[in-house]
Amino acid sequence: MVPTNYKYTKDHEWAKMDGKKVVMGVTDFAAKQLGDIVFVDMPQVGTKVEAGKTMGVIESVKTVSDLFSPVSGKIVARNDAIEGDPALVNQDPFGKGWLVEIELANPAEFDRLLSPKDYEDHVAHCGH
C-alpha cells in the first residue's frame, strides 16, 4: 500500500504537495528494486529542474539509476541526512528517506501525476 495522500510517477517517484512546494522521494517499490542504496546525488538548492528530466543519480551497491524530477520548479531544500545515511531511503522511502523539496513552477503539473491507485496498477504491470 502506498500513501494515499501522495501522487506518483511512472519512474517510481512520489510527490507530496505542501502549499506551493512539493516534497519528493522514491517509492518503496523503487527502493526494493534498487537494493541497498549507498549514495544519492541530489541537485543543489537553487537548481532549476524540469518534470520528467534527470536531476540526479541514485546508486545502490549494484546499480546506478537516474533520479527524475516529478515536477518543474526550483529545488528549495534537500534531505542532508541521506548523505550520512543513504539506507534511510530503503528503510523509510515515504518518510525519512525523502530526497528534495521543489517549489512548483506550475501547480497544474502536480495534478497530472498518477493517483495512488493508478500507480499501484502501474507497479502491478512492472513487477512480475
Next chain:
Amino acid sequence: MKKTPLSAVHEKLGGRMVEFAGFSMPVQYTGIIEEHTAVRTKAGLFDLFHMGEFWLTGPDALKNVQKVVTQDAEALSDRQIAYTPMCRPDGSIVDDLLVYRWNAEKFFLVVNASNMQKDFDWIKSQLSGNYEFEDHSEKTGLIAIQGPFAQEILQKLTRQNLKAIKFYWFTSGVVNGVNCIISRTGYTGEDGFELYFPAEKSEMMWNALMEAGKPLGLQPIGLGARDTLRLEARLMLYGNDIHDQTTPIEANLDWTVKFAKGPFNASDVLKKQKEGGTAKTLVGFEMGKGPAPRHGYAIFSGGKKVGEVTSGTMSPTLQKNIGLGYVPPSLKEIGKTFEIEIRGKMYPATVIQTPFYVRKKDK
C-alpha cells in the same frame, strides 16, 4: 537461458533472478549488504553450478598442464590446488582457473562460466601426447560454503576431519551421503569450502547444508554479494580486472607466474615484462564519500586520461568506496593520488594497500 539445478530453489527462497553467463542466477535474496555481512561474520551458501569443470588425465597430463598455465603444477603435492592464470603466447589472459592435482596423471580444472567454451577450445588446441580431456561442467554440481562458521557447519554432514584440510588443499569424501570433492577454497576472502558432486544431488546437498547451518546463521548468498566479497579480498574478476588484453604481470599476479619451472605459454613475454616493467599496472584505491567507482570509469592524472577502473564498489565491510584500476607505473605506489571521472565530474582517489580486507587468522 539455462537453469542451474537449484534455480527453482533460489526462486522459492526469494532470490531475485538475473542472467549471468547464460544462466538464471540469484543476484540477491535479502540484500547485498546483509548477505555480505553474513559471510564475513557467520556463513553463506553459494550455488556455483555455472562454473566449468574439466578433467585432464593420462601420462602426459602434467606436461600439458605445465605448458598451459603459469603456475607450477609439478611443485604441487597431490591433493593440492593452485590458482593460476592461463595465457596465450602473447601473454594475454585466456582465463584464470583453479588447478586441482590428484596426481601427475590426473588434474581437475575449474574455469569461469563465461569462458567455458573458449577455455575448453583453447586448452584442447594446446594439448599433445597421451592424454584425455573432458568437459564435465554439465554433470558437476558445485556449492560453496564460506565464512567463519563454514567448517563447523560442514563438519555436521561429514566424518572427514575438515580441520586436516589446509587452505588450497582438497580431499575426496562423503558429505551428506554423497561422494564429493571437498576443497578448502573460495572467492570471498573468508575461510570456507567448495564441494563438487554429481549435479543431480544439488538440491539435497543445498537443503542439507541450509538445515545444518540454520542455527549458526547460514544464509544463501547471491551474485551481488559474491562480487563485493571478492573485491574486498582483491580476487580477480575475469572480464573486469583481467581479460583478453591484460597479462598476469600487469595485473600484479606475479606470484602465480613460475618462471623456474621452465618454458610455458607466454613465459618469454611475461619474463620480459617482469624484468622491464609494463605500461600499466593494476592498483587498489579508495575514495572519499560520494559516488562509488564502477567498472569502465576513466582515471585521470594531470588532466589526461591515464587509465580505467576495472571494479569498484562501496565496501560493506570497510564502509568506504574502493576499487581496482589500471594506471601507469608512476602512479602505483601506496599514497599516490589520481582522479576518477564520474558523470562528468572529477573525484579524488588514493592508492592503498590491497587486499582491502584480510580476515583475522583462525584461532
